[in-house]
Amino acid sequence: MSWKKWEKKVDGATVPAVGRSVTLPRLAACTAAAAVLAACNGAAPPGDAFLTRAERTEYRETSSYADVVDFLERAAASDASVHYTTYGYTNEGRALPLAVVGDVGDASPASVRASGKTVVYLQGNIHGGEVCGKEALQMLLRDLLGGRHGEWRESMVLLIAPIYNADGNERVNLVNRGRQHGPVGGMGQRPNAQGYDLNRDHMKLDSPEARSVARLFGEYDPHVAVDLHTTNGTQHAYHLTYSPPLHPNTPAEIDDFLREGLFPHVTGEVREKYDWEYYYYGNASSRGGDALGWYTFDHRPRFNNNYIGLRNRIAILSEAYSYATFEERVLATLYFVVEILDYVHEHAADVRRIVADADAAGVTGDSLALRAVPERSAAPVDILMGATVEEAHPLTGRPLLLRADTQYVETMYEYGTFAPTLRGRVPEAYLIPAGLGDVLTRLAAHGVALEPAGSVPLEVEAFRVDSVGTAERPFQGRNEQTLFGGYEADRVTPAPGDVLARTDQPLGRLLFSLLEPQSDDGFANWGFLADRLRPGEAYPIRRVPGN
DSSP, X not given: OOGGGOEEEETTEEEESSSOTTHHHHHHHHHHHHHHHHHHTTOOOOGGGXXXXXXXXXXXXXXXXXXXXXXXXXXXHXXXXXXXXXEEEOTTOOEEEEEEESSOXXXXXXXXXXXXXXXXXXXXXXSTTXXXXXXXXXXXXXXXXXXXXXXXXXXXXXXXXXXXXHHHHHOOBXXXXXXXXXXXXXXXXXXOTTSOOGGGOTTTOOSHHHHHHHHHHHHHXXXXXXXXXXXXXXXXXXXXXXXXXXXXXXXXXXXXIIIIIXXXXXXXXXXXXXXXXXXXXXXXXXXXXXXXXXXXXOOSTTSHHHHHHHTTOEXXXXXXXXTSOHHHHHHHXXXXXXXXXXXXXXXXXXXXXXXXXXXXXXXTTOEEEEEEEEEOOSSOEEEEEOOEEEEEOTTTOOEEXXXXXXXXXXXXXXXXXXXXXXXXEOOSEEEEOTTOHHHHHHHHHHTOOOEEOOSSOEEEEEEEEEEEEEOSSOBTTBOOEEEEEEEEEEEEOOOTTXXXXXXXXXXXHHHHHHHOXXXXXXXXXXXXXXXXXXTTSBXXXXXXXXX
16 A cells, blocks of 8 residues: 555544645646647657656655756756756765756856846755655656746746755665654755755855855856755644745845735635645744744854845745645645746746846945844734644654644744844955955855955954854854954055955845854854954954945
8 A cells, every 4th residue: 555545543533644635636637737738839748757756656755866867867858948957066076966947048157147037046955854845846847848837938047956965865764854754765864965954054155065056146146046945843734834035134125025925925826726825934932931932943144045135136945844745745845836936927027126126236334234033023923733643654663743634723923034133334345364265265155256455555444352252062063153342443554465355246245244253144153263363352354444
């Protein structure tokens, strides 16, 4: 008997493993519609040759790295609008696969940018055990091969990257991801081969994967980026939760586009078409003894969507519900991506304008956040809570949790945004000593523009260090540091090889967070300057305040 057809007796009642019987008929209808549309367009429907490994095994297994590469290569060989390439490497030397889909001559960044179209980056598997995005993106590509969503080509080019943490994906174990409901054949691990969580590495860039994707952002310059995860934790009643960039320094128009436009539209479409509920990411928690609240995750740009927001781009995180069946998680993710792309297609010109305006606005002289805390909503909100039933893993006997069709409303305050607790004024530039080679290399990897400082004396601001707090335990391989002190006026003559990083460039927001000594996610925070920080002495990177 297949996994998806199992049933479980709970308190005398039979509970199906798949929560909604409409899922498979709807999927079959979509497949039939794709075939009809493909025939009308003169394209051959892809058929069984493009079933994913998850589908071939009735969702008992998930795709390997070789499966994904083979799928993308065959897709490119079968359709002139699909181009296969790679965009970097993992720690173990696996090339990171990318399908470039649209009306472009080839897969190069130059061709994509020259198209003038809205570019959307779709990423799965940043955590090797969260595999629904990897499967959903292959299914999306198959739909495109079959002639579906042909209108998207008028406005968009898609960059489809199903397997970002390829090394972690290959470390399959039946006990990874604890009580997640499948795939029962096992899944990969959360970190990469170095032991790093790639969704904490976007600022420090300690992994080759993070440097690879930073280069992709710089070269292809996508307007929109979608990062696909699987959540766990709170037993709620949402098939999928989502988040915009959470850093307070994100351009306001990006936040408005998502919170006032895309997210409400996508949520309504999914509710109407599939009778599933989606909502903002959160966990029900009583922090510090307070009343129960719905808390989102961290605002810091070490996280993918927050980082991309500081690059002035529209970023979206999704979290399929861990305790839904594997099949439902894949479908929930696929539906989410399709509705996002429909919305971006309809608003493609607005997307390009929002991004261009953010790049052109500049932040020099602005007061931006250095640190922040969760901000309570003005009024309580209704959160749909749920329940699970426990099953035994068929191969290990370990407990798995399965979403039950239970739904009830619990009213609580929401903590889905962040309020600054410390601000700083953005200078005209930063003066970086030539001796900070590691800092300069990492700035270049982010795509920050640098220029020689020259030899003319500069009026600067030097941060005088009063004290340094260092974490006792390492996090992601580094002991984080907090600096205390204040700025004072100074005058210096740049030494040969010193560099200026000006803040009037498009990456000015990111540059500010990377170089400010009191930033909660900058180079100083990650300990890159630890050997140069002593009480009473100056932080080695000076600010050039300008007018």
